[in-house]
Amino acid sequence: MQKKKWIVLTLDVSLKDPKKINIQELKKTYKINESLQKLDEDLIGLSSVKKRIQEITAILFMDKVRQDFGLSKYYPGLHMSFTGSPGTGKSTVASRMAELLQNLGYLTRGHLIVASRDDLVAQFVGQTAPKTKDVLEKSMGGVLLIDEAYYLYKPNNEKDYGGEAIEMLLQVMENKRTDLVLIFAGYSEPMKMFYRSNPGLSSRVAHHIDFPDYSREELSIIAKKLFQERQYELSFYAEEVFLKYLDLRCQLPLFANARSIKNIVNRACFRLASRVMGETGIFTYKSLIHITPYDLILSTLFLKGLKTIPMTKIGFNITNMDTKIIFQVLEYEKLNYINISGNLMRAPKVFPTFVWKNFS
Incomplete structure (x- = not known):
């Protein structure tokens, strides 16, 4: 009986150490901490907004790290919607986002252009397209913030050309998304109606951020x-x-x-x-x-809410005890002398001051 011979092959496989990347050094390269710190310094409060910006920054940063490891590139949607009252920091955040996206390599220039309906929509046939195209060309490589974006759409006006501007924006949002980020801004409720009337626009906006008062x-x-x-x-x-x-x-x-x-x-x-x-x-x-x-x-806000009363060294001549003082002396009259029973004496110093009615 012939014996079977087993041949054992040993493979000498030398595994290389996996690639390692220092996160802190990479953050310095992309200036992540610097940009986020500027945002924090520029804006008081708005913790919910800052948290969202940090989350967006994190996914973009991780996408860059994944590419360094040879993993597939995933291009996240960057178009945004900022809703809230005026003066809540929307333009400031948009400017910081432009800077962050440039540092991470998503934008080539990283500048901010702010536009409104008047910058995009014309009143006559054939003039809207050139106006909108001009704004888009200036914005390329950066961020275009459209303030009060809901005014672009006027469904009850057949002669309005806002729809033409929206169509051009939709094309650019899809075809030029690697070098232009659009941010639509305005009051919360009108913006909701604006997106409901434009499903194609809403589907292309990846990040909705609300700015509280x-x-x-x-x-x-x-x-x-x-x-x-x-x-x-x-x-x-x-x-x-x-x-x-x-x-x-x-x-x-x-x-x-x-x-x-x-x-x-x-x-x-x-x-x-x-x-x-x-x-x-x-x-x-x-x-x-x-x-x-x-x-x-x-x-002028104070004209109806304030009144003047005399104040002396002895006390206040107040009949309404609900009246309370906001602040003390603003100015005082020059000292006068009066004759009391043949003696020349100083008159009580009178200090006119303002008090608030029913101040609580």
Whole structure:
């Protein structure tokens, strides 16, 4: 009986160490931390928005790392929708996104173009296409932010050419998506209607980010930051008046969050300049930087809510005990002397001041 011979083959396979990439070094290369830090410094609050931007950045960064490992390239959708009230930081976030996408290699230029209906849609036949094309060409390699995008679509107007602009945007979103990111922005409810009326547009928008209104505390922080950037500072009582001003301003229509705060700060600085120029012939360091209640109280918002009452050293001449003080002395009259029983005595010093009715 013939014995079977078994031949054992041994393969000498030398496995190479898998490729390793230092994440922190790669983040430095793509300037990830730097861009996210700028976003955090530029915007007060908005934690939910910042979290979404970090999530988008993470998937884009991981896509780059996967490519370095030889894995298949996955191009994530980058077109976005920003919804919320004016002045909530939509343009700032769009600018930071353009910078991030350029650093990661998704955009060649990384600039931001802001456009509205007037920049895209014409009033006559044949003029909309050239206008829209011109804006798109300027935006190539960067981000195009279309503000109040819902105004592009007017279904009840047969002579409106907004639909033509939308069709061109749809083509570019699909064919040029490797070098142009579109962001549609506006109020939340009108934007929902806008997307429902344009299913093709909605399907191409990958990221919907809602921008909440700023809280009272966040608006106060924004104001202080703006004053500091201009090298001004609020006095203690001016801070109290400013908070009351915020309460009133937020109740008015067309309040624009940080944008309105910027206007308030600018007007306070204007009033300070006017006050100092009229009060004194000598400038001091304090007079140049010190925002007083007077620089805020002159706003028309306060005309119906404030009244003037006399205050003396003895106390207040107040009949309505529900009235409470916001801040103390703004100015005082020159001392006068009166004759009481043959003796010349100083009259009580009277300090006119403003108080808020039913302040709580």
